[in-house]
Amino acid sequence: MTTQETTIPGSPSETGGNQPKRYLITxxxxxxxxQKHIGHLAGAYIPADIYVRYLRAQKRDVVFVCGSDEHGTAIPIQAMKEGTTPQAIIDKYHVIMKENFDDLSISFDIYDRTSNPIHHETAQEFFTYLNDRGELEIKESEQYFDEEAQTFLADRYIKGTCPNCGSDRAFGDQCETCGTSLSPDELINPVSTLSGKPPVKKATKHWYLPLNKHEDWLRNWILNEHQNDWKANVLGQCKSWIDAGLQPRAVTRDLDWGVKVPLPDAEGKVLYVWFDAPIGYISATKQWAINNDKDWKPYWLDKDTKLVHFIGKDNIVFHCIIFPVMLKLHDFIVPANVPANEFMNLEGDKMSTSRNWKLDMQDYIDDFIKKENGGPQMADALRYYLATILPETKDSEFTWKGFQDAVNSELVAIFANYFNRTFVLMHKLTGGKVPKFHNDIADAKDQDLMEEIRKAKTTVENLLEEYKFRDALFEVIDLARKGNKYMQEKEPWIKAKQTTADGVIVPEMQAQIDNCMHICLQLCANLAILINPFLPNTAKKMCHLMKVVDKMLDWENAGSLKLLSVGYSLRAPELLFRKIEDAEVQYQVDKLKAGLEKAKMENSQSSPQSTIDSQQPAEANQKSEIIKSEIQYDDFDKLDLRIGTVISAEKVAKADKLLKLQVDLGFEQRTIVSGIAQHFTPESLVNKQVIVVANLAPRKMRGIESQGMILTAEQPDGKLILVNPDAATINGSNVR
Structure with missing residues (x-):
């Protein structure tokens, strides 16, 4: 086995030893x-696991930490709902979540919990360190107090009428109906959820972290030092917070559930969950170090450690502004990157636990992985689809039809098909062994594919280092696609028909077959290495079929054309994936809709309609369900709408819904892939003018880069019509 030596432009290996000594990934x-749903999985766990598995394959020192956040008002509120204790709730869901992550092959080095004594000690020490050095401020303020329950009320324990939409399903932090963020003082007619009585205002003392004192450092660190390597969505949100002016943030609250404030005059107070939860990364690292007889300190104190937080966009402020200030004040390292993802929607709507519009990890595990035809490969099927639709720069959408198409048309038809065809032909044409490669007859097609194999390592590596996981996975599947194309052009099964009188393949033809199968098998080995960060169970199965140890999956082996030795016998072919049947998709869609209806019924029984809702006519209610949330003109002004003319149109192979259009925008021609094939024939679109969203980020669909989107209108019967000008218009004209 040999290794192809490659470096990444600008990478530590090329720029003179700047690679970090170690990585801490959270x-x-x-x-x-x-229960946690697949939106959570796609936001913070699948991307992190891909990155960590890649780092491990690179033989880098990496620790991957996570754990259950077991404090805050959400826990006792859930305990009230289930008629049990907060401890019983965290014990129940900690086990479920840990098992879910295991079933979906998320490879944490430790999955800890913030109820562990080591976390309480760590969080209290952190608070004490900051407080003793005068980094915290004490303020007295008035907060809502339940006189009957004799307790201060956290935001979630206060309910009232929303000042924005009039719904009576609003809490002190957010309205459940319209989603508006609120403060308790904004609620109309607030009541305590504990006693049902109106609360009173009462003075209370709390400790605050004065973020306003650290604005200059934050601005320089985030907006200057990281302006070129952090995601635009992360930078934008941070800039918005800083420009608006940071305010002191309370680090304690009045509650009887959580980490106790370690001061004699703080009876009945705990550390605010936003303060104690990220410290959980530190306490989890400590626990990992104890478990493995390691030293935790270099991972948090050594400047040669690269700290990367994987989160959803709702956690950006905590991980990019608040926690870094805490770390800096404690002389800990600060994150090198926070590649936060946007949100993932489900079947055309936002995921919502309260409306039961979600796909829990447990439900997928029960319906696909634990079933008779499931197993680890079905975990990889979900990992694959989520990786292809990760909301890296904007919100994305999970659909069951999309899942089926991704598995059947990509994993099965391209990746697994290539691997299976190679093994079938190897057993049929080369005796089940890796054949010799004959250099003297190698042709241009052989050389081209070998070069693609060599290049793939660097291409995928660059993208993974930049947290572009969707693009990296596309390149891996595209390499398998190139392998299929090569095999189809070489046609070894046709060459095998040229035999001598005694039925033996003509030697010249056998040599060409050998070359084809040798390259195809080396490509199979490379695909196992490249797919491993994304689909670890699949990579292991491929190694099993190739009769090689998992050590082959080390990243240094990628790009090599000598991974499988000549004359080595390989196992009989086995299917890597099964197809997803239509009935399975329909079952999941029906199940989703049934869950939504059940939630509607339960909500209507548990909460009366608000006064405003009950006064609205049916037409208005229907309209409010259709119209999306209000936007400002600045949001609309971001769109660049242009007039274009379709100059050609054709169906996309193996895609029932897609058309490939060439659109003339006057200043340039664009390729646009549009899901309108069931509504328009290609010829009916040629010479038609359309409205194009010209500044939409490019997206690859079925291997074609789509450079925009055309506007259509959906009729009541579901049919689409084009949105276009009623008179001939110059291509490229702005639509305002």
């Missing part, structure tokens, strides 16, 4: 108050 600590 995924957001999930609340232990209920």
């Amino acid at each position: 995924s957001a600590l999930p609340y232990a108050n209920g």
